[in-house]
Amino acid sequence: MVKPIEVTDANFDQTLGGHPLVLVDFWAEWCAPCRMIAPILEELAREYEGKLLVAKLDVDENPKTAMRFRVMSIPTVILFKNGQPVEVLVGAQPKRNFEAKIQKHLPASA
Numbered sequence: 704m705v706k707p708i709e710v711t712d713a714n715f716d717q718t719l720g721g722h723p724l725v726l727v728d729f730w731a732e733w734c735a736p737c738r739m740i741a742p743i744l745e746e747l748a749r750e751y752e753g754k755l756l757v758a759k760l761d762v763d764e765n766p767k768t769a770m771r772f773r774v775m776s777i778p779t780v781i782l783f784k785n786g787q788p789v790e791v792l793v794g795a796q797p798k799r800n801f802e803a804k805i806q807k808h809l810p811a812s813a
Contacts, residue, residue: 707757708757710760711764712765712767715768725758726755727758728740728744729779729780731761743798744801772788778795782805792804
């Protein structure tokens with residue numbers, strides 16, 4: 704079963720470099736809204752398998768990457784296309800909001 708992968712400060716750029724479309728959840732263990740969206744991100748990982756990589760970055764353990772992308776509130780979910788941030792969602796959101804952002808960046812045939 705496909706699940707979001709864990710990324711860290713050490714492997715963030717390498718992970719993003721290997722995939723054209725990556726959705727990264729900047730989260731922390733203590734964050735209740737982060738836990739609320741976790742099942743949605745797992746669904747997205749399954750539903751968009753082969754088209755989108757879903758990743759999670761714990762901001763407490765990986766502050767450099769969180770600072771680099773100016774993550775001030777969590778959850779912050781950033782969609783990266785070819786390694787560049789193209790969409791940002793802050794706070795708990797319904798699944799349709801994530802899907803709307805993802806659909807804008809999928810190839811027409813997807």
